[in-house]
Amino acid sequence: MKALVYEGPRILEMREVAVPAIKPDEVLIRVEVAGICGSELGGFLGHNSLRKPPLIMGHEFSGQIAEVGAAAGQFTIGERVTANPLATCGSCRYCRNGASQLCERRSLLGAHRPGAFADYVAVPARNVYRLPDQVSYAEGAFTEPFACAVHICRLLAMKPTDRIIIYGAGPIGLFALQAAQVYGVRQAVVADLNEARLEIARELGAIAVTDPQLAADLPEDGFDAAIDAVGAEVTRQKCVQAVRRGGKVLFTGLHEAESKLPINDMIRSEVATYGAFAYSDDDFETALAWIAQGRVNLLPWTKTEPLADGQACFERLIAGPGKIAKYLLQIGAV
Secondary structure, three states: OEEEEEEEOOEEEEEEOOOOOOOOOEEEEEEEEEEOOHHHHHHHOOOOOOOOOOEOOOOEEEEEEEEEOOOOOOOOOOOEEEEOOEEOOOOOHHHHOOOHHHOOOOEEEOOOEOOOOEOEEEEEHHHEEEOOOOOOHHHHHOHHHHHHHHHHHHHOOOOOOOEEEEEOOOHHHHHHHHHHHHOOOOEEEEEOOOHHHHHHHHHOOOEEEOOHHHOOOOOOOOEEEEEEOOOOHHHHHHHHHHEEEEEEEEEOOOOOOOOOOOHHHHHHOOOEEEEOOOOOHHHHHHHHHHHHOOOOOOHHHEEEEEHHHHHHHHHHHHHOOOOOOEEEEEOOOO
């Protein structure tokens, strides 16, 4: 099969590799489309310790069942599916209690095991979800990143009256905005330095600014919640500064490993902080359900290119893609 293989920093090559052999509890998926994640950009640049060459990346994808393991009889060949790429043990305290994303034995497709930038990918059957008829392959590939946003809003216990600010208008920030809107939130500010991405946020109904201090009608006492979808020290600090006393700050960006924060001020103001990593099984299922209900849409700002052009797509995302929120790599003949 053909695959786009990460060979080293800024090197992606099309290769012929063996089709994955599946275990009895796995299925083989013929990949149709696969999205490029921000974490994979870090891997591409050589900045991500999880992704070591040679590696087939790709964990946001959809496709068709091509082969079924002996213990995976709930699926049939040809079914349209997407998959939760976090393979977990299923038996630890976290897996048993609805927090499988914290499983100590978790492994990620496209990092710890071969991913979806290829004709075929092997996936545990219990991680696979059928696509509703009205959900396209492109929308199916959105399930994984949107599940991250669902998880963010669930941890923050969003309410319709909440006033929120999101730092970062990349895919996760934009999906978090849409997830918050499903929760009923109508007062949302998105901050970013990229004007093209801010245009998308405005079209999605947010107040979009490069400097929140210049925005009109900001809450005088601060926001109820702030989301850092960047992961830089400056955006983490701005999130803390932006919330009211008793407000909530959620960190989900992984750009920098360490940051200084005004801990004493946070204590005195009783600012609650959360880390949000990936999603639970429930978050993933909710994300797919909301996509099927038409509650989220990033397609107008998504561009699809052939898998063979993957290197160029990665380079464009790093250089600045303009008013494009997401790149999908076309693998199958949809």
